[in-house]
Amino acid sequence: MSFIELKNIYFEVNKRILFENISLAINQNDCIAFIGKNGSGKSTLLKLLAGLIKPTKGLVIQKSKKIGYVPEQPPKSLPFTPIEYLTHMGNIARVEKGLDRKIDTLLTQFYMEEYQNTNIRDLSKGNKQKVNIMQALLNNPELLLLDEPLSGLDSKAQTDLIGLLMNLKKDGGTIVFISHETVLLEKLADRIVHIDEQRIKEVANILSAVQSYATIECIVHSDSFPSFIQESSSIIDFQFHAPSTYELKVVSSKSDHIIKKILDFHGSIRFVSHTSDQPLK
Numbered sequence: 001m002s003f004i005e006l007k008n009i010y011f012e013v014n015k016r017i018l019f020e021n022i023s024l025a026i027n028q029n030d031c032i033a034f035i036g037k038n039g040s041g042k043s044t045l046l047k048l049l050a051g052l053i054k055p056t057k058g059l060v061i062q063k064s065k066k067i068g069y070v071p072e073q074p075p076k077s078l079p080f081t082p083i084e085y086l087t088h089m090g091n092i093a094r095v096e097k098g099l100d101r102k103i104d105t106l107l108t109q110f111y112m113e114e115y116q117n118t119n120i121r122d123l124s125k126g127n128k129q130k131v132n133i134m135q136a137l138l139n140n141p142e143l144l145l146l147d148e149p150l151s152g153l154d155s156k157a158q159t160d161l162i163g164l165l166m167n168l169k170k171d172g173g174t175i176v177f178i179s180h181e182t183v184l185l186e187k188l189a190d191r192i193v194h195i196d197e198q199r200i201k202e203v204a205n206i207l208s209a210v211q212s213y214a215t216i217e218c219i220v221h222s223d224s225f226p227s228f229i230q231e232s233s234s235i236i237d238f239q240f241h242a243p244s245t246y247e248l249k250v251v252s253s254k255s256d257h258i259i260k261k262i263l264d265f266h267g268s269i270r271f272v273s274h275t276s277d278q279p280l281k
């Protein structure tokens with residue numbers, strides 16, 4: 001039996017059909033990424049899995065109730081410190097034993113000890129996002145659902161979080177996440193589900209999900225990894241070649257935008273080609 005299953009789901013919102021007869025079986029220890037363009041329904045599908053919303057028609061069958069959910073928006077202006085907030089959230093999640101210890105461990109794992117008594121509304125976006133993720137881990141979830149977990153995190157925090165998620169996966173956890181970041185897709189996902197036109201389709205890799213992409217070879221001199229590569233959701237893959245030379249695969253329609261970013265970064269373009277890539281059937 002699947003760990004969690006969507007069966008013949010229809011979902012309608014504001015008279016718009018968002019999903020039409022979709023089914024998806026998720027097994028224990030699967031690590032699945034949802035990809036798709038803005039507004040395709042990724043967050044809605046995650047909320048259906050979390051049981052936060054109900055489908056118009058169809059079934060969501062959950063084997064475990066130990067679900068952690070990381071929403072897209074971190075808490076913004078809560079009048080609590082991380083410790084107070086996590087204590088409230090732990091009580092709501094009915095974490096009965098060892099809540100204080102669990103909170104301490106999470107504060108350490110996320111390098112948040114120095115902010116434990118700072119009001120959440122005074123935290124940076126990245127640190128708010130860390131609190132957002134920590135609340136989902138309080139009850140040692142068997143299924144973790146994350147909506148754009150890397151958003152707002154600096155590259156060190158991103159690497160730390162990816163490490164934490166990889167450990168959860170190694171320990172048998174089941175993870176479903178939405179991310180535009182190729183690094184997370186590459187390191188974590190063993191299944192990629194593309195949401196498009198009210199349907200879902202499992203694809204072999206992220207390149208299979210886009211109709212066409214451009215290859216841009218560029219030279220960027222930088223002591224650290226160029227931030228725009230990391231931050232751009234239009235870059236679907238990259239390789240580092242000779243010193244300072246990068247080969248980027250970008251969504252075709254966004255190639256001009258990425259070329260501008262490279263030039264803004266004082267980089268230079270060596271080569272651009274547009275390829276039509278047929279999606280896998």
Ligand SMILES: Nc1ncnc2c1ncn2[C@@H]1O[C@H](COP(=O)(O)OP(=O)(O)OP(=O)(O)O)[C@@H](O)[C@H]1O
Binds near residue numbers: 038039042043
């Ligand atoms: N409760 C709601 N009320 C009205 N519209 C909604 C509701 N929930 C979702 N929608 C609409 O459904 C569509 C899909 O939204 P959703 O947030 O799931 O997309 P997404 O793929 O996660 O988008 P993004 O990549 O921009 O975050 C959007 O057009 C959104 O406005």
